[in-house]
Amino acid sequence: MTTTNTTKMFGIAEAFGVSARPELTIEGFADESHPMIPRKTEYRFRPGLSGLIAFLGEAAGDAFLLTGPTGSGKTSLVCQIAARLNWPVQSVTCHGRMELSDLVGQFVLNNGTTEFIHGPLAVAMKEGQILILNEIDLMDPSELAGLNDVIEGRPLVIAQNGGEVIRPHPKFRVFATGNSAGAGDTTGLYQGVLRQNLAFLDRFQVINVGYLAAEVELGVLQKAIPSLPGEIGEKMIAVANEIRRLFLGEGEQRAELTITMSTRTVIRWARLSLTFRGASQPIAHALEQALTNRADAEQREAIHRIAEDVMGNLWLGVV
Structure with a gap:
């Protein structure tokens, strides 16, 4: 299902239940029926929301990393913002065996013929959705380096699908969550966490999400x-x-x-x-x-x- 191109302005105070000037708004989508819009639940937004809202308004060649201890609500923060803006989300949990091709897409057998199925990255780029890479610090940094160009706004070229070119939709955004800030686990609590490539991390805005007051x-x-x-x-x-x-x-x-x-x-x-x-x-x-x-x-x-x-x-x- 393709994301509608019809957008809508939302008042920040009304949409998120926070104190904000009436003239402060954020652009989202008018269509509330897309199946990939997260389900809206009761949620109390905390300080730091302004940084995420600004990023959604203008990515400027960046991605956004939310770091903090497990259970602090990193993914739910992004999803509940998206739910209130009718913004579809592709959410992926990373792991040590994940490859870039898993995000781009793959050929599958369909009625005796092979058909290329776009992965979450390709879908999000094409349709203007949010891509959330959960537990990003579990993924091989050499695979993540393949995201450098698309984060900066360059097209995604899918060589295995005949050189298909997907130009990023203006509403395409990349979020990532991790228990470390990409520097590896210094506590011994998070098994499998890998130190990430500095050039890759340089493309991220970062906030720390702690536990609620x-x-x-x-x-x-x-x-x-x-x-x-x-x-x-x-x-x-x-x-x-x-x-x-x-x-x-x-x-x-x-x-x-x-x-x-x-x-x-x-x-x-x-x-x-x-x-x-x-x-x-x-x-x-x-x-x-x-x-x-x-x-x-x-x-x-x-x-x-x-x-x-x-x-x-x-x-x-x-x-």
Whole structure:
């Protein structure tokens, strides 16, 4: 399905629910029916939005890298901006065996004949979509170097498809996310992260996406699970922030955890706590299913100790 060329101006304050002057606008698409537009969900936009909005308005030969710890909401930030602008998205999760050809396209067998099928990069360039390369620091830097020209606005030439030339649509944008900023993993937490080519990184604008502030995250939790008692929600956020602090190596004697708690996991924990309402220790049981059953025994015990200390009598009580 081809992206419509009909554009529409959106007021930034109204579209994103932020404080902005009425005359500040961003161009998106009028068509709301494209299947690749991300689903709009409840979302609280944070400071730093202006940089992404400016990039969407004018890429100027750049791509955009969002870096930060796992679970901080890097991909969801881009997708929820796109959802409010009716901007279709091609989202790809990178890995160590991915090649540039996987992004460009390949021949497939169709009714006894071969047919070239465009990949996410070619589709996004041709139709004016956003390309998101998730976990970009897992991909071989020599393969990523093939994106240098298209990021700068040059045509994509597909030699294997008879030299097909795709000129970038004016609305084509490239975003990438990664747990490192391309310099490799210095923490030992992210297996497979590779140091990226400096010339490739030089083509990116960069922002760091941290975890939500406690009051903002509490608002997200309350909107997602409105029946959750407020005191329990506040304690869950406090537990999550202590887990994140240790995950980032900010504890005493730099004690670390190798798993963390995203906002998505907090919401899962809250939802399961209500699901197990009436059972013995529903909050503890919900935490196991939401997070700690995938931790080793030592870390599971540490996280449950944190939760018990923070939640006090609520830990063993009913929701």
